[in-house]
Amino acid sequence: MDIVFIGAGNLATRLSLEMQRAGLKVQQVYSRTEEGAKGLAEKLDCDWTCSLDDVREDAGLYIFAVKDAVLEGVISQMxxxxxxxxxxxxxIPMSVFEGYAARHGVFYPLQTFSKEKAVAFCGVPVFLEASSEEDGRILECVAGAVSGTVRFLSSEKRRFVHLAGVFAGNFSNYMYAVAAKLLEDQGIGYEALLPLIIETAGKVAEMSPSAAQTGPAVRFDENVMALQENLLEDGDLRELYRLISRGIYKDKTEGL
Amino acid sequence: MDIVFIGAGNLATRLSLEMQRAGLKVQQVYSRTEEGAKGLAEKLDCDWTCSLDDVREDAGLYIFAVKDAVLEGVISQMxxxxxxxxxxxxxIPMSVFEGYAARHGVFYPLQTFSKEKAVAFCGVPVFLEASSEEDGRILECVAGAVSGTVRFLSSEKRRFVHLAGVFAGNFSNYMYAVAAKLLEDQGIGYEALLPLIIETAGKVAEMSPSAAQTGPAVRFDENVMALQENLLEDGDLRELYRLISRGIYKDKTEGL
Structure with missing residues (x-):
């Protein structure tokens, strides 16, 4: 199964390297920029191009890993x-391919990727969708080579998985960023937060996030909450503090 | 150094057990309820009481680990x-002890605690404050027995450390809870989120949270953001989505 990657960003980088590691052959990389295409192709030791016209036509699998905003435009030019x-x-629903490619599908790994940081792919859930049973079996085989957690899911449900991923990943990371800023403003390195961050994340492997919750909001400690809100100079952050505290207390008392 | 714990909640439980493990002697536990006092005292194999009048008077160190809202009331009755x-x-400032105890201080571990879950205490930052240099040395010695990361910090600055802890711990955990709910509503177990949660948390040991950020908001992918906002039926969650997305983009473009 020869593979072409359309895109050379964070996800394309980690996924293509993992596929190659698993014995799949990445034949070519396309990226809009020479820097991107060449950079990833060198890591994979394969061909590269910056022109969609020059994408090879004989590969078995084409993996589009570009920004959502440009995906349909790129597909339409292939x-x-x-x-x-x-x-x-x-x-993005699987139907984005309709009219462009008869055989199509989705390969969605629920994980955050950075170019330079390897990820333990074996546990990453991969959600698949395919336009035919036969292509579904091909994707299952490819996904199974990199992950032990593979399942089929409709476009409709996948949107909620993506949204959940944004909360669990991007939004929790923003909480770390705010916390880091608060500490650094007091002359304390944000490394002091790492044990708390790691413990909080690790805890939900043993109990549900709702059961694991601690702190002033779950105790409805009004004094502390009022004091903390006042420490925040930025109006958006104050509003955020209020909203999340209210949400935590709601989860405790009546559920989310 | 004999120690008395005033309180038998999450923090008191984990800290007293860790102190005992480190060779310090916990002499007695006080809690408002018999269940609390007896439960912890049995784990520690020490005395217990539900009456502040019966708290021993000969201990070297009294550690108050009760809800913030009742702390001053408890101190005033000792x-x-x-x-x-x-x-x-x-x-809570160290000055809460003034008028009640000549020798006083603060012992603040930056971590989330649950009664039943042990914590690797050696890396937990402990922030100390003391009313005299001599008592500061005593606290440094006690804290050093359980943690390798001990520093003195004023009441003023400690408030910001606590606020940072709420963001990095309680608030990130709330993001997990929302994500879990979104998945479970689609019939998918929240365990599917664990690799993402662990990766996101572990990443900030290698790069700053701002540098580690990924997802639709940092790319300012308006299409995806509008779609995701619409998936949220709860008005507070929609507002939360908007606020955090705006914050992530602000961090990317002009800093927090």
């Missing part, structure tokens, strides 16, 4: 071929 | 003695 085209986007 | 009195609250 010359039709007989391969299986899949994208990696949580919020 | 019979004066010659021991060193400390509390464990992030947002």
């Amino acid at each position: 010359k039709p071929n007989g391969g299986l085209w899949v994208h990696t986007a949580g919020s | 019979k004066p003695n010659g021991g060193l009195w400390v509390h464990t609250a992030g947002s």
